[in-house]
Amino acid sequence: MAVPTTPLPTGLADFASDPALSRGRRHPEPEAPTRTAFQRDRDRVIHSTAFRRLVYKTQVFLNHEGDLFRTRLTHSLEVAQLGRSIARSLRLNEDLVEAIALAHDLGHTPFGHAGQDALNACLKAASAQAVPGDTDSWGFEHNLQSLRVVDELEERYPAFDGLNLCFETREGILKHCSRANAQRLEQQEPGGVASRFLQGGSPSLEAQLCNLADEIAYNAHDIDDGVRSGLLTLDQMADVELFEHYRRTALKAHPQLQGRRLLFESIRLMLSDQVYDVIDTTRARLSTAQVHSADAVRAGPPLVAFSDGMRERSQVLKSFLFRNLYRHPQVMETTDRARRVVSDLFDRYMNAPGELPEAHGRKQHLARAVADYIAGMTDRFAIREHERLYGAVLFP
Numbered sequence: 001m002a003v004p005t006t007p008l009p010t011g012l013a014d015f016a017s018d019p020a021l022s023r024g025r026r027h028p029e030p031e032a033p034t035r036t037a038f039q040r041d042r043d044r045v046i047h048s049t050a051f052r053r054l055v056y057k058t059q060v061f062l063n064h065e066g067d068l069f070r071t072r073l074t075h076s077l078e079v080a081q082l083g084r085s086i087a088r089s090l091r092l093n094e095d096l097v098e099a100i101a102l103a104h105d106l107g108h109t110p111f112g113h114a115g116q117d118a119l120n121a122c123l124k125a126a127s128a129q130a131v132p133g134d135t136d137s138w139g140f141e142h143n144l145q146s147l148r149v150v151d152e153l154e155e156r157y158p159a160f161d162g163l164n165l166c167f168e169t170r171e172g173i174l175k176h177c178s179r180a181n182a183q184r185l186e187q188q189e190p191g192g193v194a195s196r197f198l199q200g201g202s203p204s205l206e207a208q209l210c211n212l213a214d215e216i217a218y219n220a221h222d223i224d225d226g227v228r229s230g231l232l233t234l235d236q237m238a239d240v241e242l243f244e245h246y247r248r249t250a251l252k253a254h255p256q257l258q259g260r261r262l263l264f265e266s267i268r269l270m271l272s273d274q275v276y277d278v279i280d281t282t283r284a285r286l287s288t289a290q291v292h293s294a295d296a297v298r299a300g301p302p303l304v305a306f307s308d309g310m311r312e313r314s315q316v317l318k319s320f321l322f323r324n325l326y327r328h329p330q331v332m333e334t335t336d337r338a339r340r341v342v343s344d345l346f347d348r349y350m351n352a353p354g355e356l357p358e359a360h361g362r363k364q365h366l367a368r369a370v371a372d373y374i375a376g377m378t379d380r381f382a383i384r385e386h387e388r389l390y391g392a393v394l395f396p
Contacts, residue, residue: 013090015294016092017096018294019096022166022167024167026164027164037166041163045103045106045150048156048163050154054072054105056071056380057105057110057379058379059072059218059222074221075105076104079104079217080097080098082275083209085275086275090209090279090286096172097209097210099169100206100210103165103169106150107143108375109375110379110381111342115339115374117339118340118346121343122346122347142375143175145372147173147193151163182197201300204297211304212278219314224267231328231331234262234263240317241316242314242316243270246269246270250269281310291303341382341383344389346374356373383395
């Protein structure tokens, strides 16, 4: 992919999200005198309790396994950086991209996807006992939980629960949603952020961009963390065309490179080319679609995308990482223990609600209160709480 030669544009494109045309907040507030609505959203996310907790939440490797591995916080920062870089070239709203990127994982459980899977299983089992046949409505989705965090769970303001973010930021946070949960959200907020999961259509270009920036970021940093951990080697990565092409390119320009410098340069080249690919492909799609407003974007199919070739090579990389890193025996042994921590905590709180903090115990549905509490935990707090309640040391 050639480096785009067009100078960086200035001003928002007509298909970008304009804060002056925002669909607003759930609870009306006066506009801030020195910030746009999307800048205000970004700032609210950064100052939230849930955002600070991300520094101790797993990306792939548990927080205590090493100081240099990515956490949910550093991952979110990398997504925001990539998103802003691409948004600037496409004349999209960088502030909205940053707000969505920083908020997109606020609802993630401790222990990454292992914790999410365990909590989902626990909620479905609890629902089956309470309302037979209604298991789907009680499942756990981390995107939906991120929306719950910003809509309900944060407690910072006197007049409302949550952070009261703009529709456009909330729309981007809800990247995925089951039909059952979308129907429930639609009942609470007709025509709101879940409507597209029922009626079709797409979110804003900024939301689409964050979705792809998320994928670009975790593919790249999971290579880095995998090699740093010793679970992946550069020799193994030679089987992955997307990475090997840039490793050879790096060596051609710098024959003396080896070790971590070679790894970093290969990843840097790969990231840059993926960014250029997204910019060029999306520009071509926008030109073909001839959309001239954010609402026109929502009425059509997704427009922010890789080229077909890059998508195919990226998918091969994702499959490689799934087989060789995420399902590595050492990672699986750790995630099995993580699932046990989450499942044990859920069972204990369900059977002894008095162990819950008072604010959580007052909620109407015990199972959802327990899920909210566990989902908000950091890795290390969940481990300590499990040791306190069960006396078992699963992570010495």
